Amino acid sequence: MDHEPGAGYSLPGRHESFWMETTPETSYPPLPGDIETDVAVVGGGIVGITTALLLKQAGYTVAVIEGDRVCSGVTGHTTAKITSLHRLIYADLIDRFGSTEARQYADANQAAIGKIAALVQEYAIPCSFERKPAYTFAESADDRERVAAEADAARGLGLPAAFVEEIPLPGRTYGAVRFADQAQFHPRSYLLHLASLVPEAGSRIFEKTRALAVEDEKGSCRVRTENGTVTARAVVLATHYPFYDGPGFYYARMEPSRSYVLGVRLDEPFPDGMFINAAGPAHSWRSQPADGGELVFVGGMQHRTGEDTDTREHYRSLEAYARSVYPLRSVDYRWSAQDYITIDGVPYIGPLADGHENVYIATGFRKWGMTNGTVAALILADMIRGRENPWSGVYAPDRFKPTASARRFLVHNIEVAEKYISGAISRPSGDLADVRPGEGRILMIEGRKAGVFRDREGRVRAINPACTHMGCVVAWNSAEETWDCPCHGSRYDASGRVIHGPAVKDLAPRRG
Ligand SMILES: Cc1cc2nc3c(=O)[nH]c(=O)nc-3n(C[C@H](O)[C@H](O)[C@H](O)COP(=O)(O)OP(=O)(O)OC[C@H]3O[C@@H](n4cnc5c(N)ncnc54)[C@H](O)[C@@H]3O)c2cc1C
Numbered sequence: 001m002d003h004e005p006g007a008g009y010s011l012p013g014r015h016e017s018f019w020m021e022t023t024p025e026t027s028y029p030p031l032p033g034d035i036e037t038d039v040a041v042v043g044g045g046i047v048g049i050t051t052a053l054l055l056k057q058a059g060y061t062v063a064v065i066e067g068d069r070v071c072s073g074v075t076g077h078t079t080a081k082i083t084s085l086h087r088l089i090y091a092d093l094i095d096r097f098g099s100t101e102a103r104q105y106a107d108a109n110q111a112a113i114g115k116i117a118a119l120v121q122e123y124a125i126p127c128s129f130e131r132k133p134a135y136t137f138a139e140s141a142d143d144r145e146r147v148a149a150e151a152d153a154a155r156g157l158g159l160p161a162a163f164v165e166e167i168p169l170p171g172r173t174y175g176a177v178r179f180a181d182q183a184q185f186h187p188r189s190y191l192l193h194l195a196s197l198v199p200e201a202g203s204r205i206f207e208k209t210r211a212l213a214v215e216d217e218k219g220s221c222r223v224r225t226e227n228g229t230v231t232a233r234a235v236v237l238a239t240h241y242p243f244y245d246g247p248g249f250y251y252a253r254m255e256p257s258r259s260y261v262l263g264v265r266l267d268e269p270f271p272d273g274m275f276i277n278a279a280g281p282a283h284s285w286r287s288q289p290a291d292g293g294e295l296v297f298v299g300g301m302q303h304r305t306g307e308d309t310d311t312r313e314h315y316r317s318l319e320a321y322a323r324s325v326y327p328l329r330s331v332d333y334r335w336s337a338q339d340y341i342t343i344d345g346v347p348y349i350g351p352l353a354d355g356h357e358n359v360y361i362a363t364g365f366r367k368w369g370m371t372n373g374t375v376a377a378l379i380l381a382d383m384i385r386g387r388e389n390p391w392s393g394v395y396a397p398d399r400f401k402p403t404a405s406a407r408r409f410l411v412h413n414i415e416v417a418e419k420y421i422s423g424a425i426s427r428p429s430g431d432l433a434d435v436r437p438g439e440g441r442i443l444m445i446e447g448r449k450a451g452v453f454r455d456r457e458g459r460v461r462a463i464n465p466a467c468t469h470m471g472c473v474v475a476w477n478s479a480e481e482t483w484d485c486p487c488h489g490s491r492y493d494a495s496g497r498v499i500h501g502p503a504v505k506d507l508a509p510r511r512g
Pocket residue numbers: 042043044045046047048065066067068069070071072073074075076077078079080081082083209210211212238239240243258259260261299336337338339362363365366367368369370371372373501504
């Protein structure tokens with residue numbers, strides 16, 4: 001997507017992910033028909049590619065089934081900090097889960113940093129992998145206490161944590177928690193290399209092959225795709241959101257959250273480190289070596305997918321925030337993406353549900369999927385090999401802690417779905433003549449709702465705005481020119497083609 005979205009509005013930077021622009025496109029073939037394999041891995045992001053490689057190294061045959069191109073989903077639109085410092089989490093984990101589970105989370109994420117470093121070294125992958133400290137900084141006196149508590153909690157769990165009064169970013173801070181020896185990299189350079197190691201000795205990668213359904217019976221699973229069926233002993237749903245939910249009810253237990261990224265250049269070198277604020281709208285910073293000099297990625301401004309009407313404002317606010325910290329020489333890139341947040345903030349990694357022990361999921365990374373996605377690969381590879389894994393307990397998908405905040409989350413999610421299914425929020429507004437070039441709107445046409453998009457040449461395309469996943473009414477995303485579903489985060493391009501699950505079917509066109 002490199003066109004300028006939003007009629008009459010200019011937004012900062014090129015509308016492209018730096019990671020996508022600076023790496024070659026892949027061209028793995030589509031699935032040629034029905035095949036058999038040991039493990040079918042559906043989805044080729046960091047979870048799918050890493051899991052496939054680990055299983056292949058363990059002697060299994062794997063088939064990666066990717067609906068689009070590998071590493072072009074969220075993993076191609078991340079900020080790629082590799083750290084176990086996940087804003088603030090450890091004090092809360094100890095409180096809500098207990099110290100055994102909090103330690104599992106800490107150990108797992110530290111091990112993931114080590115695993116990525118080891119793979120980079122083993123295969124000499126040129127992916128600008130660099131060790132960096134990570135900071136979560138307080139922007140107010142209130143946040144200071146929470147940051148200090150986080151440093152204590154993390155240190156108690158054996159993490160390389162310290163409370164520091166100052167950080168090397170400009171501006172006033174009230175202290176920070178600092179983790180030593182974390183890392184950053186170019187995620188596509190890393191993962192495209194790992195992907196290139198998969199197709200060999202019976203293992204394969206298939207692109208442009210959307211999985212439509214999973215059947216799971218008597219020790220044998222079938223993944224039905226648009227190009228044929230893959231029969232396997234185990235299936236890993238590495239699709240970011242499990243499009244096949246079974247009896248897991250994940251749709252009620254997670255919410256989709258979008259964030260925005262700008263790639264900027266400064267007149268001075270960026271300090272050594274990766275940074276994020278402790279609370280409120282996220283402000284995240286890291287640097288990246290690039291042609292033409294160092295780029296700096298500033299990210300944040302999260303909101304529930306489909307809930308904000310003018311998403312262009314988030315790019316503008318992010319630019320204004322960045323300019324309040326540094327005078328910017330230029331804004332070169334902008335992109336946005338989404339991740340899922342579970343009811344208790346910890347990902348779901350493991351078997352889909354009771355009675356579905358051969359179908360595995362990995363989802364809900366809360367924007368910390370570089371380490372947690374690698375953790376998922378390590379846990380799932382162990383499970384499929386029948387090995388114990390020391391961290392699987394905290395990630396078990398069937399856990400449920402009936403805390404007050406968990407109940408509030410569930411009720412809120414159900415209310416949101418009810419409102420969007422009934423259409424109480426996405427109200428039709430105006431008529432066809434009001435829709436400007438580059439704009440999409442929900443209109444009432446002949447007594448029925450329609451999603452109407454007018455392109456820059458004036459052509460109008462109309463779709464049925466009922467999401468093909470579970471029927472919520474989609475909302476127009478002005479910054480990306482997409483139809484986004486607020487219920488579980490499915491996304492469609494302006495003509496209604498699915499670009500992000502859990503939906504697997506396109507929005508139906510509306511004629512007349
Ligand atoms: C703006 C932003 C910044 C972030 N920054 C960081 C960070 O600094 N550090 C960090 O640790 N994490 C970060 N994250 C989180 C991290 O990027 C994600 O958690 C991670 O990339 C998710 O990886 P994945 O493999 O689960 O999903 P994806 O990379 O999206 O891969 C899933 C793949 O499955 C495919 N697929 C989906 N449905 C189907 C289907 N039905 N059939 C076939 N294929 C299908 C998709 O096409 C896609 O390629 C960030 C997230 C966002 C949104």
